[in-house]
Amino acid sequence: MTKFGFVLHPLSVYDIKKRKWWAKFLPDGLIETVAKATRPYVASHITGIRSKTGKETEGWFAIVPMTPKQMLADEDYAVKQIIRAGELLALQGASIMGLGAFTSVVKDAGITVAEALDSIGVTTGNSYTAYTAGEALLLGAKEVGIDLKNATLSVVGATGSIGNVLSKLLAPQVGRTLLVARNVEKLAQMAESLAEYNVSYTTNVPEGVREADLLVTVSSAPEAIVKAEDLKPGTVVVDVSRPRNVAAEVGKKRSDVLVLDGGVVRVPGDDVEFNFNFGFPPKTAFACMSETMMLALEDWRGDFSLGRDLKEEQVLMTGEWARKHGFEVVWMRSFDLPVTEEQIDRVRRAREVT
Secondary structure, eight states: OOOOOEEOOOOOHHHHHHGGGGGGGSSSHHHHHHHHSOOOEEEEEEEEOOOSSSSEEEEEEEOOOHHHHHHHHHHHHHHHHHHHHHHHHHHTTEEEEEGGGGGGTTTTTTTTHHHHHHEEEEEEHHHOOOOOHHHHHHHHHHHHHHOOGGEEEEEETTTTTTHHHHHHHHHHGSEEEEOOOSSSSOOOOOOHTTTTTEEESSOOOOHHHTTOEEEEEEEESOOBBBBBGGOOTTTTEOOOOOOSBOHHHHHOOTTEEEEEEETTOOOOOTTOSSSSSSOOOOOOOEHHHHHHHHHTTTOSSOSSSSOOOOOOHEEEEEHHHHHHOOOEEEEOOOOTOOOOHHHHHHHHHHHHHH
């Protein structure tokens, strides 16, 4: 049996307070200082994953106790901590390691980590994350009646690994693609590479969001950047980022838009146990975790999704593996809650009015 490991980290100081009793008595700044000085540790043993083919795998979660802001402020130290986590997982018996949330984007998106770890393969999980985001977006569009050929797709975080490959895969299917990111030179290069399609770009997030019928948010911003007033009625949004790119207020104030949680997957196996609460229902996981599990089921022992230039064929391959092993996209969730038919009806009606 090929085994896997996966690296997690707290998304905020609040996450640390929820899990560490001592943190409740300290100011936020001191909590972050203590957490950063703590070495990575193995947090749980994952069991019960069983493919439709009959193959099984098991794995472990390891924690790097740094928040996104800390990782962005000290990328070199963050990489050292991730490497230490990889060494721990290799000692447990893992042959492939996945990088979760900001551990997958810090510095060079896993390349330095992979080069430092000879005993374990490394993936960001971004290939299957991209695949599931595209699948959820297309399913949501169909549900609310969006005509793809007449729709504008905006991709926030378009120059990152997931945004880049999603733009390539989706641009041929929509009427117009609007690339949104901070680096205008990279945006211009991307637009040129997609010149055969109707593609434009902007560095202004609210502007890019306002024009969207379909919106994918995959930026590495440590805080929400899509506000309630930014979205036009009837928009379907897939928010892939953790921390979320879409502000929580959108779910409360905008019943006329459909915000879907990106990258949520049902894992195959009757007795799946993560033994760690990361906020999902039983037997469901992030797509990046699921990619790591699939690689273990495929007996993959090298590196996979690394760097900021994902290959389209890799993304499509993870979709094939998902069907083979029984991983299923759970796309009808919004802000960690099930989407109701009433919510979808409201968005349909909003589109009819506009």
